[in-house]
Amino acid sequence: MQWPEQRVILTGAGGGMGRLLAAELAERGCHLALLDANGEALEDLLSQLEPRRVTGITVDLSHADICMAAADQAQEFLGGVDILINLAGMMSFRAYDDEDPQAIERLLHVNLLAPMWLTRAVLPTMRRQGQGAIINIGSIFGSIGFAHFTAYSTSKAGLRGFSEALRRELADSGIHVGYIAPRAVRTPMNDDRIQRMGEATGMHMDPPEQVVQTIIEAIEQRRKECFIGFPESLFVRINALFPRIVDNALKKQNRIARSYATGDA
Template sequence: MTRRAHLDVRGRTAVITGAASGMGAEVARRMAARGAHVALVDRNAEGLESVARDLRGRGHSTHTVDLTSDDAVIAMVDEITSHHPRVQSLVTCAGSSMLGGVDQLTMAEMRWLMDVNLWGTVNITQALLPALLREPAAHITHLVSIYGLAAPAGRIPYAMSKYAVRGFTEALRHELEQTSVTVGAIYPAGVKTGIILHGRYAAAVDPAVAARAAAAQAAMYRTEPGDAGEKIVEATIRRRARTMIGREARLVDVLSRLAPSHYWAVMRRPLKEAVDTTTPVG
């Protein structure tokens, strides 16, 4: 198999983070349906077991872990590789959100989100890389976000974390270009998962205001998790470097390149309610 050939996932293992729900769960189902063994990773043990019961085939495993813990991730990767000697792909879907303006957020709140979205991604990627390099062809897929293309007001920690994941992904792709491992980034726009509705908000934000902003953001989502999961699996199998999910992602990608200093003038109006974390409710 050449470096750029598509992956044959049958009998190989895909490690998927954030696999207890949302896009991660959909990726797991679709990988298993193609004959892959799936290692499901999440903090939510109950959710992992529920997804595992739905998977086709055998040879799947569940791993409950906090990806921000270095020691826990190293131990988990040892566990995965002892059960799955042919780890061919890693798909990082784990992440969270944080609402609030810079004057509402604490440093601890911003560091928490960076730990989850950035360092959790870096942690498992670094720990699993030796196993991936043993395969004649392997691929790493990192979920970034439309907010890794353009940074809106009211989402500073989320945008920071996603721009950082984008930078990590692109640098890693270049670092591994002479190896058997390829690296790709996924840029979803509005996918109908619970990330924004169940995400965190700054303690200084009125809970009713946060709920209104989250609902306004969620109302803009158009893509079903299953459709997103299918595109992520295809991007992984085809070893794509860059994949947009949703019309809005493609538009923002073009907009941010055509008007890198002025794209917010276009985005401000449709996102007005979604980024408002100060106006009282009622």
């Protein structure tokens, strides 16, 4: 795939990985529609990019009608769309019995339903073109359900299932569907509690620059699925075949993590 002149919609552009990914895409000559809920972060990012090739759209991704309108606005600016990258996401690290029901609903809207809504909005354009790419940024947590990340893991598991089903549905359309799953990344989304828990449990956390480069490569190679990080990528396969082995392997880590999830550590 050749990057220059590709028309890209990127959600979560104002965040830690989003800013880096937007800059990489701009450097490669893409035309960009950048979506984020944080208008100030988006404006700061836009000031660093070439105005002719980029627009920013401040949008609350937790509402279907707003998502669809934002997708239409992005396509109008771009004159169509070649690639949709669903990067935006919310994190939740706490004991499930402490989760607020409204927070669960919002997390599922942003992490799972927004990518589905936005994909629905761009598919007619991609079908008319006979080509396009839907790239969903998931998580290793979507294949290995981690304790105290229950709502987050559930949302990413749903995103993986959506990607797999849609890929099969669009197999003869010329539209590529990719699912890219990083392990933990050192961004502000993983707050101090998660950072300290990660140190206590030996959790691997990757620098965002490294993850962004892998995302770029996976899109270039049109990979259907990409799991980032070893041994986590191996555990994904083990968990799919022998989940009870992973249950036992995570027992100690889960006990340590609980003290951070409940605020006792």
